[in-house]
Amino acid sequence: MSESFFKWDPVRLTTHVDAMDxxxxxxxxxxxxxxxxxxxxATKNELGAIIRELAAWTTTHFEHEEKFFDTLPYSQANVHKKIHKDLLERLKGHAAEFEKTGALTPAFFQFLKTWLTAxxxxxxxxxxxxxxxxAG
Ligand SMILES: [Fe+2]
Ligand SMILES: [Fe+2]
Structure with missing residues (x-):
């Protein structure tokens, strides 16, 4: 089994909020x-189903995250929500492109990596x- 393409990094990726992690x-x-x-x-059907799963879970996660940070004195809440909207739109754009071409491009995986890091x-x-x- 090769190493995972996307890695959880407990130091750099943690939010220190267990539910969000x-x-x-x-x-x-x-x-x-x-x-x-x-x-x-894998077939286009199978990959398409995983992309839909990713989009659905992203939508759910963003909703949970926004609900969570709205309970905090977080001045960047609106900016953060706007970034979520843009990310979701870009993800949907890539998904639509895949539906047309049946191909997952390096640009798509690069987009996912950037999402994690940035x-x-x-x-x-x-x-x-x-x-x-x-809390402290
Ligand atoms: Fe998040
Ligand atoms: Fe976020």
Whole structure:
């Protein structure tokens, strides 16, 4: 078994909010499943189903996350929500492209990687710091 394409990093990706970390891990699991089935040359139907699972779970996760950070004194809440909307739109754009071509491009996987590094690491960890301060 080769190494996973997307890795959970307990130091750099943690928000210090267990519920959100668990949701992020599930997101990474779906991304890895997509990558592995893509590498295994799975059918378009199978890959399409995983992409729909990813989009559905992303929608659910963003809703949970927004509900959570709305309980905090988090000044960037509206900016964060706008970024979620944009991410979801880009994900849907890639999904529509896949429906047309049946191909998952390196650009698509690059988009998923950037999402993890730039969004979870750079932005989600911010509400985590506020939540930790509130708790502490
Ligand atoms: Fe987020
Ligand atoms: Fe998140």
């Amino acid at each position: 668990n949701e992020h891990k599930k997101l990474i699991d779906i991304m890895n499943k997509l990558y592995e089935r893509h590498e295994a040359k 969004h979870i690491m750079g932005i989600d960890t911010k509400y985590g710091m506020i939540a930790a301060n509130k």
